Amino acid sequence: MTTLRVERPYRGQVLRLTLNAPPGNRLDEQMVDELLTALEPAAAETALKLIAFQAEGPDFSVSARLLTAAALERFHQVFYRLIDLGVPTAAVVRGRCLSAGLELAAFCNFIFAGPAATFGQPEIRRGGFPRPASLILPLKLGQGGATDLVLGGATLDVTEAYRRGLVTAWAQSHHDLDDLSKAWIESHLLPKSARSLRRANRLARLGFHTRLRAELPALEAVYVRDLIAPTHVPAPAAAARITA
Secondary structure, X not given: OOOEEEEOHXXXXXXXXXXXXXXXXXXXXXXXXXXXXXXXXHHHOOOOOXXXXXXXXXXXXXXEEOOOHHHHHHHHHHHHHHHHHOOOEEEEEXXXXXXXXXXXXXXXOEEEEOOOOEEEOHHHHHOOOXXXXXXXXXXXXXXXXXXXXXXXXXXXXXXXXXXXXXXXXEOOOHHHHHHHHXXXXXXXXOOOOHHHHHHHHHHHOHHHHHHHHHHHHHHHHHHHHHHHOOOOXXXXXXXXXXXX
């Protein structure tokens, strides 16, 4: 059974990827593989102006199940593939957006949220730490705006997420969210050329993408060494840059 629904509305100008494993839409190995497969042909789709992530059910994504080094590396490949594509990205969030779900949403250029949306990285409460979020959230929100999420396991409601700059816009009612995101896409992105959007996105996010690509492998190595395989001896030299 597929855990991802792939659609191409607006005559192929938008690639819409719906996490389709309700109620929690847990990001596991199957869903990650399906995300990578769906993104693969996007490099050749010259009319593509937006990659939009959304979810079936009441929540965007509440957890992850990526228990091996290979599974974690495959999840990080989703970010590298999006960086390579350069296409603007958006997440449409209803309900809870936690753990790897927040990492995927926070990577996006834009987040559109419903009134019940909440955002958090609860890994620290279970003795772990968020992986890409440890880089993505400080880069997007500043160190002060991300510290309680990364170190404290805080959960933000939609108004606080908007105040900090995590959420681009939010709807006053659940039923208005689709109209809000649709109107924004149609007014801000679709009138522009796909080539110009990719170029502008690459330039605007040059520092963000460069840092993520350079530092995520080191963070991944620390996570694998300390939490996935505590007895693992050889770790990439890059991991030495991160201390406990």
